[in-house]
Amino acid sequence: xxxxAAGELLxxxxxxxxxxxxxxxxxxxxxxxRKAVTALIGPSGCGKTTLLRCLxxxxxxxxxxxxxxxxxxxxxDIYGGDVDPMAxxxxxxxxxxxxxxxxxxxxxDNAIACAPKGLNRREKMEAAERALRSAxxxxxxxxxxxxxxxxxxxxxxxxxxxxxxxAAEPEVLLMDEPTASLDPIATAVIEELMASLCRxxxxxxxxxxxxxxxxxxxxxAFMLADETGIGRLIxxxxxxxxxxxxxxxxxxxxxxxxxx
Amino acid sequence: MQNAEPQFRRVAxxxxxxxxxxxxxxxxxxxxxxxxxxxxxxxxxxxxxxxIVKFGPAFIFNSSWDPITSKFGALPMIFGTVMTxxxxxxxxxxxxxxxxxxxxxxxxxWLGQPLSFLIELLAAVPxxxxxxxxxxxxxxxxxxxxxxxxxxxLGWTPLFSGPIVGVGLLTAGIILALMIIPTVTAISRxxxxxxxxxxxxxxxxxxxxxxxxxxxxxLPAARVGIFGAxxxxxxxxxxxxxxxxxxxxxRPEISASLFAPSYTLASVIANEFTEATTSIYISAxxxxxxxxxxxxxxxxxxxxxxxxxxxxxxRV
Amino acid sequence: xxxxxxxxxxxxxRRIVGWLGVSVALACAAIGAICLLIILGYVIVQGAxxxxxxxxxxxPHPVGVPGGGVxxxxxxxxxxxxxxxxxxxxxxxxxxxxxxxxxxxxxxxxLRFLSDVLSGVPSIAIGLFAYAxxxxxxxxxxAFSASFAFMMLMLPLLVRTSEQAIRSVPxxxxxxxxxxxxxxxxxxxxxxxxxxxxxIITALLLAIxxxxxxxxxxxxxxxxxxxxxxxxxKPMAVLALQVFTYAxxxxxxxxxxxxxxxxxxxxxxxxLSLGARLMLRRAMRGLEA
Numbered sequence: 001x002x003x004x005a006a007g008e009l010l011x012x013x014x015x016x017x018x019x020x021x022x023x024x025x026x027x028x029x030x031x032x033x034r035k036a037v038t039a040l041i042g043p044s045g046c047g048k049t050t051l052l053r054c055l056x057x058x059x060x061x062x063x064x065x066x067x068x069x070x071x072x073x074x075x076x077d078i079y080g081g082d083v084d085p086m087a088x089x090x091x092x093x094x095x096x097x098x099x100x101x102x103x104x105x106x107x108x109d110n111a112i113a114c115a116p117k118g119l120n121r122r123e124k125m126e127a128a129e130r131a132l133r134s135a136x137x138x139x140x141x142x143x144x145x146x147x148x149x150x151x152x153x154x155x156x157x158x159x160x161x162x163x164x165x166x167a168a169e170p171e172v173l174l175m176d177e178p179t180a181s182l183d184p185i186a187t188a189v190i191e192e193l194m195a196s197l198c199r200x201x202x203x204x205x206x207x208x209x210x211x212x213x214x215x216x217x218x219x220x221a222f223m224l225a226d227e228t229g230i231g232r233l234i235x236x237x238x239x240x241x242x243x244x245x246x247x248x249x250x251x252x253x254x255x256x257x258x259x260x
Numbered sequence: 261m262q263n264a265e266p267q268f269r270r271v272a273x274x275x276x277x278x279x280x281x282x283x284x285x286x287x288x289x290x291x292x293x294x295x296x297x298x299x300x301x302x303x304x305x306x307x308x309x310x311x312i313v314k315f316g317p318a319f320i321f322n323s324s325w326d327p328i329t330s331k332f333g334a335l336p337m338i339f340g341t342v343m344t345x346x347x348x349x350x351x352x353x354x355x356x357x358x359x360x361x362x363x364x365x366x367x368x369x370w371l372g373q374p375l376s377f378l379i380e381l382l383a384a385v386p387x388x389x390x391x392x393x394x395x396x397x398x399x400x401x402x403x404x405x406x407x408x409x410x411x412x413x414l415g416w417t418p419l420f421s422g423p424i425v426g427v428g429l430l431t432a433g434i435i436l437a438l439m440i441i442p443t444v445t446a447i448s449r450x451x452x453x454x455x456x457x458x459x460x461x462x463x464x465x466x467x468x469x470x471x472x473x474x475x476x477x478x479l480p481a482a483r484v485g486i487f488g489a490x491x492x493x494x495x496x497x498x499x500x501x502x503x504x505x506x507x508x509x510x511r512p513e514i515s516a517s518l519f520a521p522s523y524t525l526a527s528v529i530a531n532e533f534t535e536a537t538t539s540i541y542i543s544a545x546x547x548x549x550x551x552x553x554x555x556x557x558x559x560x561x562x563x564x565x566x567x568x569x570x571x572x573x574x575r576v
Numbered sequence: 577x578x579x580x581x582x583x584x585x586x587x588x589x590r591r592i593v594g595w596l597g598v599s600v601a602l603a604c605a606a607i608g609a610i611c612l613l614i615i616l617g618y619v620i621v622q623g624a625x626x627x628x629x630x631x632x633x634x635x636p637h638p639v640g641v642p643g644g645g646v647x648x649x650x651x652x653x654x655x656x657x658x659x660x661x662x663x664x665x666x667x668x669x670x671x672x673x674x675x676x677x678x679x680x681x682x683x684x685x686x687l688r689f690l691s692d693v694l695s696g697v698p699s700i701a702i703g704l705f706a707y708a709x710x711x712x713x714x715x716x717x718x719a720f721s722a723s724f725a726f727m728m729l730m731l732p733l734l735v736r737t738s739e740q741a742i743r744s745v746p747x748x749x750x751x752x753x754x755x756x757x758x759x760x761x762x763x764x765x766x767x768x769x770x771x772x773x774x775x776i777i778t779a780l781l782l783a784i785x786x787x788x789x790x791x792x793x794x795x796x797x798x799x800x801x802x803x804x805x806x807x808x809x810k811p812m813a814v815l816a817l818q819v820f821t822y823a824x825x826x827x828x829x830x831x832x833x834x835x836x837x838x839x840x841x842x843x844x845x846x847x848l849s850l851g852a853r854l855m856l857r858r859a860m861r862g863l864e865a
Contacts, residue, residue: 056755089756096755100746105767114756168757279760286674293735294690304701304705304708307704366598378612379608381612382612384849385789386788386816386841388820389789392819396618396831438615471594472594499697499698502820546704549700552698557696560696
């Protein structure tokens, strides 16, 4: 069952996504609860990452990318005719599967790479500190702000990417399997971070780890590719309810490990 | 930048003013790049036009090159270009392919790497340095040693008869061969190395020696790529100017002997362009340049097609 | 019994043929390497005698007067290469950026085809182009026309290797920049290009190393000069051209200086290639994100 409640910050309506002629996602209508974590789960190839990338118009970086339907941010379709994708991406930030700090910028410059414009030096430093604190990274890097981010560990780099995304002051934070490349301890740190960040941001996180979804999210959406390989939204509900009493049999099969 | 299609919505990639300006600059640079190359062709045609009109296709077959009476024919130059390049590719193909076989399949690392490196360095030597060495070292050596030796053995053929001056077709051919050996070797070695191991192992399992495998199995399998390497090298030889000019003797004559001085398309332009007095003279020289241009395009395209088909889309 | 003996002889013969073959192949590889060492040896031995402070700093002396140098040629080389680089880099980089952003499709492939065509054009034909466009209409030789020719020579290499350099920046870095809301412009200029810069500089150094010894186009563009010249609008001395001009004269003094110039040219190619190799190592390190 899909629920689309009024007043949601981010929602999709009949969203379809294509790579050239191949359809990856079809008929997704879902709302993302404000200031909560929504997890997107499903087996590989179910289209969850593609769906995520449609939410901030990163999907269209791909040359044959096409989109059908609409994505509503605050009630306005982000794929509308005169909408600037850059403006959308500043309101809907993204953290990627593998940490991707900018290699030629220092840790500090990474953190403020897209801070709101028009700040002077002192304000920039404050913004950087705020962002790095909210990513639980400040204490670890405050003495080496000018050094290269490549020297940090994987978990630290990922937190830097989170700080960088947060510094742009978005309203929504998209996370594409943020802990997939991290060890269990770093994973735990990021999961804690998600719990604290969702007080301020609406978070949508793709994860292939069901336990993680159960741990961090308040809403979970399950996707599955149909026989033709097109990803569809099967069910979305409160996390507790989805994992204990799923409505759709396919959801139940996936959760109980019968496939995927 | 893209129209909305009836069913799907394509989204524009450059919307903001900053991006529009950026896109404009990027487009401008790319268009300028394309225009320069097209302009090159156009200017060569424009410059040759008077000569093309005056001499027509006979230009290619006419063997007199006489600035005084303004009669220009490209045949001696074509002959010289073809002969020197032929000598060069025959020498370079044998040496280069053999070297590639050795480096790919037989050389231990401690030997193969330095040898490969040195051979590749041959490509880094500037053309004028080759010419200098050819003029002061190879040409005298040809006159005193190589020439007489060859004439002693092969003097009964018209190819090796005649006076040995030192500069001439053979010397130029040898210098050119040195210049293009790295091309043949490097590409052939890569092509040979890319032949799957299974083929070699199957051949050896059937009782062939390593050498037989290399020559009878691997080389034929790699022949398209190797041929492409040779054609590419040939293309470079055809256009080489300065080194050839310094050792070819600069005489617009066709002769049977390899020891005779000669002329190539490129070297006649190099030698005579600044002395060209009449406009038809200049136009004839530019027409030679146009011929060179067109030949190089055809040869290079052929070569790349062949190498492409073996190595995939990696460019040479 | 007889059959296996003849088989044995046959195998032995084939083995000998094999050894002979490998020896020939080894000899061929060695020929290339040895010739290089011979050429280098001659240049170093003959050229070392000519290179001294005067050689590097003085103007050429008139025929028959001993001494003199190629100072103006060295200066001219720097100036012409500098202008050529200043022209080639923007055009080459912009084209490379276009190709990396619009990868497939008829227009990008067309550009790449044109680039391949240009890379095979003999340098003398490019010299003719520069002559037709910048010398004939203005009715005088100039260093600038030589720079134009050199720019044409450098462009294919620059475009191809810069495109590879930009593509080698991981896609995720560019996506990260765009996902933050950066415009394509900012993402490319502030993030992607700086990351690709070591590889691009490598490409540039290699392109310069390739053209520094090119003489053919200079014959009717820069034309050469006996004097100090800094004005790109005038004919100018160029080291490679001086080597050529001196080599074909009958004067021993100038011939000796030709060797000296050749040594300088080879030294320059060596330094540039070394620099390129070091840069490449830095480029590889920078991508270990």
